[in-house]
Amino acid sequence: LLNDSGRFRELSSWRKEFKRDWLRAVNTPITIPLNPKYQPDPHRWVCTCPHFVKSRFLICKHLVQNVHPVAPIFFLEVQRNCAIPFWAHPLLVPLDSCPPHITTATRTQQVRVNEGEIQSDDEVGSDGVEEDLVDTSSQQLDTRTFQERMLTHIKNIHDFCDSLEYQIQFNDYRMLTILE
Secondary structure (H helix, E strand, O other), rough: OOOOOOOHHHHHHOOHHHHHHHHHHHHHHOOHHHHHHHEEEEEOOOOOOHHHHHHOOOHHHHHHHOOOOOOOOHHHHHHEEEOOEOOOOOOEEHHHOOOOOOHHHHHHHHHHHHHOOOOOOOOOOOOOOOOEEEEEEHHHHHHHHHHHHHHHHHHHHHHHHHHHHHHHOOOOOOHHHHHH
């Protein structure tokens, strides 16, 4: 887009409207406390609020205000994806550094729930000495990766169920037929 091809080319017509909607979302105040039905996830760029679903650009005030402020070049270079995350750009950085569905509190709960199956990183062999014969740390990492992936799928399903619950008020039989 910004590479010199020797020809003058205007920007796509949607970029001006995208910038206008983005700046409007930045300046719109968010009511506190946040409605528990609204679950913005800036890492995946999805939100369960009604405005996100209706938005042409799949943005809402909850998502836009959950990322660091962007430079003007962002509006020229941002790319839209057909799948999650819908918007991709290096300047699009969430305010929190780790994904909300994979936190240390969640990992601690997982260790407590599956006591006999998983050892936490702090635990060592039964006699207090590390076992040199078998490398169990790589197995723990694989297990944790499995659990993180599984939690991601569970969160997606919960979000989908919330959106189905929201759709009940519209009595949309076409959607019900497609769902079945």
